[in-house]
Amino acid sequence: MKADYDVVVVGSGPGGATTAKFASEAGLRVLLLDKRQELGAPVQCSGAVSRHALLENEVLISDEFIQEAIYGFSIYHSSGENIQTDYRLLKPEEYGNAEGRVPLGYVVDRRRFDRYLMTQAERHGVEVLLKAEALDMQIESGLAILKVRHFNEELNIRCSVVVAADGLQSQVGKWAGLQTHIKFTELASCLQFVTDGVEADGLLEIITGHKWAPGGYAWVFPKGHGYTEIGLGVICSMTPHNAQQHLDQFLKNSFMKERFKNAKILEVQGGGVPLSHPLRTQYANNLILVGDAARQVNPITGGGIHTALTAGRIAGKFLAQHLQNSSDFSAQSMSQYQDLWMAVNGKKMWELYEIKSSIFRMDNIEERDQALYKTMSEYFSPNSPFKKI
């Protein structure tokens, strides 16, 4: 039996598109599938990503997807006390909007960002199908057979390796029998509004505290054109209320309520963030998992764009190298991807997970609030002991 493709990537988010691009660089035949009609929509993300994350993963920075430049952070305790880190003031020779200065990061429009990454993959020779949903995967004679519905047509696509980059709701890993389940105590339920009429100034603002967002945090991010994104994520085992009720409470009753009083809602978006550890096994026969599908999310910040891009680069380069020299697609050979990923990102993510878990094990709310505020401030401080991922 002959394979139709060397690699089929399921899901064209940041993880999938990056994997496809790097895998195709070595001349592999790569197919990238996504079930959506417009990538990134409905939006399930706030879109904050560091400049470093883009450069490190060879994403050329383009106006096409940037909504706002970011220059620092402001981390709040539930009381309103806050610590601000503005790189425009700290390192004015490096950061700023003047000629020769750069931002620290960006808020991107995921609809444009994901389309851009897909376009880059296509320009590298990747074939792309939209409106193409993977439905099942079988292994036969050493090849993976992916059942796909493309518009009204059913396709059976044979390939050497499937990359599951199908995001939070990932099913592909399940089909291969991997343990992908997230605990109820570790999936943050999120809601955000894009608003008009709320001031913001080039900083990512993070508001910690059980009172506002039990188990998670609230955020206020500038969103371009004078718009602002206000949202939060909660762990539902820690509250009888849903995210919507918490967001309403935050808008109306928090120490920021004066600032929010003229807020007009322009968009309503939601999603889930796995604040769990990465999957212990991110591979199977003819399969590797990338990004949210492998729960590769920073468990302190909830950020998953940088980690998905990095995993995509590692996975794509691994496949490019491995498939050129070998026709062994067994789980054992695929495990090399996880080893590479562990060395670059995995170990750090496990450490962050331990820190996060130790905070949320505290029963005393005041102590827990204080610990989260301290950890979050340290994470984003210029002298951070954490190397950012």
Place this chain on the structure above:
Amino acid sequence: MAKSEPVLFSISWNACIQCGVCVAICPQEKSFISHFDTIAVDRPCEIACMICENICPVSAIDHSPAPAFNYTFKPEQT
């Protein structure tokens, strides 16, 4: 805890923001998904752990006891 009775879910499609959280948290081994990327609404859930309903950010999920008849079609016996 007493064994849960099977439930049939219904979604308030207007409230649903298509965030996918209900599907992400569902522990069912086989995909239990509707055509609109929520948990399934066309067949009962036997596990009935209710965490999908609990985690929905906008409380768009509701349930009723699954009707007691067997869902597989049986010709009438004569």
